[in-house]
Amino acid sequence: MQRIKDKELEPTEWQVDPKTGERFRMIGKIKEYELMVRIDGIEIPQSQLADYHKRKKEAEERRKAEAMEAAKNRPEPKSCPFANGCNTTCKREGCKIFANGKCALATIADASGVEIEEAPAKDNRKCPFSIYGHCKGCALYNKGCAIVRLAASTINK
Numbered sequence: 001m002q003r004i005k006d007k008e009l010e011p012t013e014w015q016v017d018p019k020t021g022e023r024f025r026m027i028g029k030i031k032e033y034e035l036m037v038r039i040d041g042i043e044i045p046q047s048q049l050a051d052y053h054k055r056k057k058e059a060e061e062r063r064k065a066e067a068m069e070a071a072k073n074r075p076e077p078k079s080c081p082f083a084n085g086c087n088t089t090c091k092r093e094g095c096k097i098f099a100n101g102k103c104a105l106a107t108i109a110d111a112s113g114v115e116i117e118e119a120p121a122k123d124n125r126k127c128p129f130s131i132y133g134h135c136k137g138c139a140l141y142n143k144g145c146a147i148v149r150l151a152a153s154t155i156n157k
Contacts (some may be wrong), residue, residue: 014047023047078103078139103139109146 023034028104035046044052097104140146
């Protein structure tokens with residue numbers, strides 16, 4: 001008789017109650033509803049909690065990998081001559097004149113179509129915006145100074 005009682009008290013598989021939609025299992029003649037855990041503003045059945053954490057971690061790792069890949073494909077930042085009077089790295093999206101991956105002034109100068117051979121730093125001339133006088137790493141430099149290119153395009157008109 002003892003064995004029959006032990007067998008009757010073993011819990012059955014989880015089922016869904018058609019009336020309430022909640023998960024339950026039978027232990028003998030008692031219906032035990034599954035404990036719901038509230039996490040991140042949603043309720044999750046306790047039996048699915050480990051799977052929820054696993055999926056959340058995988059999604060976070062996927063987002064990190066995508067962000068790292070996007071960072072690898074991002075162009076090398078160029079120093080901005082307008083940043084606080086010294087050559088510091090351009091803030092990119094935070095900068096008001098930064099647009100579509102480069103300095104907006106350089107983009108306007110490129111659209112003017114005036115070609116120049118070298119930056120204005122030749123003949124011992126220094127850039128008026130940079131305390132260092134370097135042009136190659138400047139956000140405004142693209143096969144020549146963007147400001148000189150803009151000036152040349154307006155003089156020619």
